[in-house]
Amino acid sequence: MILPVLIMPDRRLKKRCYEVEEINEETWQLLDDLHETMQAHDGIGIAACQVGVLAQICVIQVEEEDEVLELINPRILYGTGETLDIEGCLSLPETYGTVKRFAEITVEYYDREGELMEMTASGYLARCVQHEVDHLQGILFTEKMVEAIPPEKIEEWMEEHFND
Ligand SMILES: [Zn+2]
Numbered sequence: 001m002i003l004p005v006l007i008m009p010d011r012r013l014k015k016r017c018y019e020v021e022e023i024n025e026e027t028w029q030l031l032d033d034l035h036e037t038m039q040a041h042d043g044i045g046i047a048a049c050q051v052g053v054l055a056q057i058c059v060i061q062v063e064e065e066d067e068v069l070e071l072i073n074p075r076i077l078y079g080t081g082e083t084l085d086i087e088g089c090l091s092l093p094e095t096y097g098t099v100k101r102f103a104e105i106t107v108e109y110y111d112r113e114g115e116l117m118e119m120t121a122s123g124y125l126a127r128c129v130q131h132e133v134d135h136l137q138g139i140l141f142t143e144k145m146v147e148a149i150p151p152e153k154i155e156e157w158m159e160e161h162f163n164d
Contacts, residue, residue: 001033002040003051005090008140013091017047017054017136020072023114027057031070031112034059043090045128047135050091058132062125069125074109074133076102077118085124086149086157087131087141096154097145101127 006013020027030053038046038059047058060069079102088096104122107129111117121129131141149157 001036003033003037005037005041005046005050006052008092010091012049012052012054013135013140014138015049015054016138017049017056020055020057020110023072023110023112027055027072028112030055030057031059035061035068035070038090041090044124045132046090047132049135049138056136058136060125060128060132062128066125070112071107071129071132072110072112074107074129074136076130076133077106077108079103079105079126079130083127084146084161085127086154087127089131089141092140092142094151095142095148096151097142097148098157099127099131099141099144100146101130105129107133 044062045060048055056073081103083103087099105126106120
């Protein structure tokens with residue numbers, strides 16, 4: 001089911017989400033709904049708080065051919081390097097800007113079967129995980145933004161920074 005996405009300044013987006021204590025049918029339904037909602041909005045990631053559920057759950061799919069990554073109670077164990085790139089957010093329409101993130105991260109999380117998983121990610125996937133994990137703490141990317149980029153300037157910025 002496609003759920004309505006909360007838009008700032010909805011206060012639920014600023015709340016710290018609760019740890020999931022039991023993975024059950026409700027959790028699976030939420031994961032499926034998050035997946036559908038993300039795809040319906042052409043998003044690459046969405047956190048449960050963005051649909052008003054204050055649970056530490058998020059789903060990510062950076063490229064269409066990627067498998068949907070489902071993270072329950074994710075913890076970033078460590079990060080290395082630093083990278084600057086543009087981010088946007090389904091809860092902040094028409095808002096884009098650069099954010100400094102770790103270039104590579106190792107994250108621990110539970111999957112939908114309740115298995116404790118560990119994953120190392122780099123590139124835009126690493127960025128996306130950091131963005132979503134921030135959501136679960138009530139942190140929006142604009143709080144870490146280095147520079148706001150107007151939508152019409154995004155392409156220009158990308159060309160300037162990724163031409164080599
Ligand atoms: Zn977001």
